[in-house]
Amino acid sequence: MSTNFIHDNFLLDNKYAEELYHNYSKNQPIIDYHNHLSPQQMAEDTTFDNMNSVWIHGDHYKWRAMRTLGIEEKFVTGNGTDKDKFLSWAKTVPYTMRNPLYHWTHLELARYFDINELLNEKSAERIWEQTQAKLNSGDFSCRQLLQKVNAEFVCTTEDPIDNLQYHQQLAKSDFNVKVSTAFRPDKAILIDAVDYNKYIDTLGDVAGVSVNSYSDLLDALRNRIEFFNANGCRICDHGLAQISFENYTESEIKSIFSKRREGRTISNEETLKFQSAILLFLCETYHEFGWVQQFHLGALRNNNARMHRILGPDTGWDSIGDYPQAQKLSAFLNALDSKDKLSKTIIYNLNPADNEVMATMIGNFNDGSVKGKVQFGSGWWFLDQKDGMIKQLNALSNMGLISCFVGMLTDSRSFLSFPRHEYFRRILCNLLGDEMQRGELPNDMEWIGKMVADISYFNAKEYFKL
Incomplete structure (x- = not known):
């Protein structure tokens, strides 16, 4: 056996884990369905x-x-x-x-x-x-780095105002890794942001719509969804502290949006009502186009105001939040489901205290129409480490069907981050192998190996229709 710290059986504690990893998981291609890689760098093969x-x-x-x-x-x-x-x-x-x-x-x-x-x-x-x-x-180069790890599909994340020129270049290239994008409209939803009106002006310019009213905003967003869809997008993503779901009337939302466009202050209640309305509109539209929707919930962002002023967002000043999640999330999903407009949905949780909440929530809306229609996403951000992954896998196993899980993603900006898939696969195989050794799972290598292969690759391939 190698004396290297990273050796063939790293994190694999017994023969069952080793066989599961080496025979059923290790060589599966990588489907990385959510990351923040640069499409420009891939298009230009930087x-x-x-x-x-x-x-x-x-x-x-x-x-x-x-x-x-x-x-x-x-x-x-x-x-x-x-x-x-x-x-x-x-x-x-x-x-x-x-x-x-x-x-x-x-x-x-x-x-x-x-x-x-x-x-x-x-x-x-x-x-x-x-x-x-x-x-x-x-x-x-960027493309060679993706090929070295056997990547088959990678999905970046773009704002609705993006012109997708680099995705268009990639689609015409001979690159054998499929690259797509996910639609990330958070800036259109977060109406209380300081620069909200400036962003809406830009969105309107890109969509060719003068956004003077709430209906104009919806037209602009639908225009961008149609554009993204025409360019191969089939996935969206939302990074929100929590899901909003407040009762509202259409006239209230129109008034709130007009008030904000006029530069007036809106209340917290008005903010939540607006976010509820626009998110429901977006999700109903995603369903119309057959997209998969993702929700990353629970981050408390930009905690250090001084360093945020100096360096800006996404520079290392975020943490886990402790928001109430269950009631509003349930009401929101139920509102979509009651209209039969609930798309395939992946919910990522950042607070480990909410793991069981999310693991049970998904079962409320798995209606038999699609295998694993509503997913409890893999351990995310502060939880994409060994302990966080095991806790997510255990919560999902205890309260759902881990066999239907679509597995790991990098959520990364680095082209060197793809061994995180290997890390996850080793942890998964060791978790199952340990239970096989203890007799808590049967010595049925063929079936458990199939389950490992599915979680590593085949479930995601089926779920995203790749």
């Missing part, structure tokens, strides 16, 4: 100058760890050199033990660069040179 640009730049998981260790912001997001930022990350890595970053770091070095040495201050210079040579070899 190459990277060094490990900071491909690995550290934009990765707020790493940034948070570096700041916690006391690394000066100059060497995190500031004007330090790329090499100094890499060396600062290397210095941080040994201190990340028991954080998933430690596992991910060494999986990524092993899988992309064939480097099995531990990254630390002593090895940093050597690993910098080794990775630099690989990146300069001509075999490490």
Whole structure:
């Protein structure tokens, strides 16, 4: 057996887990149905100058760890050199033990660069040179990185105002990994945002609609849904703290929108009513087009106002929120289902205290029309680590059918993040293999192996009609 930290049976504790992983999961293609990769970089098949640009730049998981260790912001997001930022990350890595970053770091070095040495201050210079040579070899462009991990389908995330020019280029290219987009209209929903009116003006310009009324807004959004659909989009996504569902009248919503467009302040109650109305409109429209809808719920964003002013959003100042979820989510899904307009739906949860809420909620709306129609999404953000994945898998198993689960995704901005699929698959196989060894599951390798293969690949392929 290899003495490398990342070895063939990493995270696999017994022969059942090993067989499940190596024979049924390891070689399945990757369907990554939600990420924040750059379509421009894929369309242009970008190459990277060094490990900071491909690995550290934009990765707020790493940034948070570096700041916690006391690394000066100059060497995190500031004007330090790329090499100094890499060396600062290397210095941080040994201190990340028991954080998933430690596992991910060494999986990524092993899988992309064939480097099995531990990254630390002593090895940093050597690993910098080794990775630099690989990146300069001509075999490490964006597309080549996706091919190295056997990616079959990747779905990026774009705002309704995006012109999708890079997706159009990709669709005409000879790239053998299918690339699509997900429609992310959060900025049209969050009416209380400071720059809301400026965004709506831009949306109207892109859609060719003068947005003077609420009905104009709906026309603009439908126009963009039609445009995205014509360009191959079949998935949408929403990043919301919680689902809103308040009773409202059409005249109220029209009045609230007009009030906001006039620059007047709206109340919290009016905000919630507006969000309820527009989200229902969007979801009914998604159903009309046969899209899959995703809801990422529970983040408390931009907690550090000072650093948010300096660096902006998505730079490492977010955390888990403790919002009430069950009642409004149930009412919202029920409103769609009562009209038979509930699309395939994936719900991601950020607060582990709500795992069982989400695991039971999905069962309320799985009506037999589609296998796994409503899904409890994989461990997300702060929960996409070993403990978070196991808790999500256990909650789903205990209260639903894990056999229908559509599996893992990266939710990442990095082209080196795809070993997270391997990480998830190893954890899944070990969870099941451990129960086989203890006799809690039968020694039926053929059936349990099929279930593993389905969760790793085939369920998502069927669910997204790939």
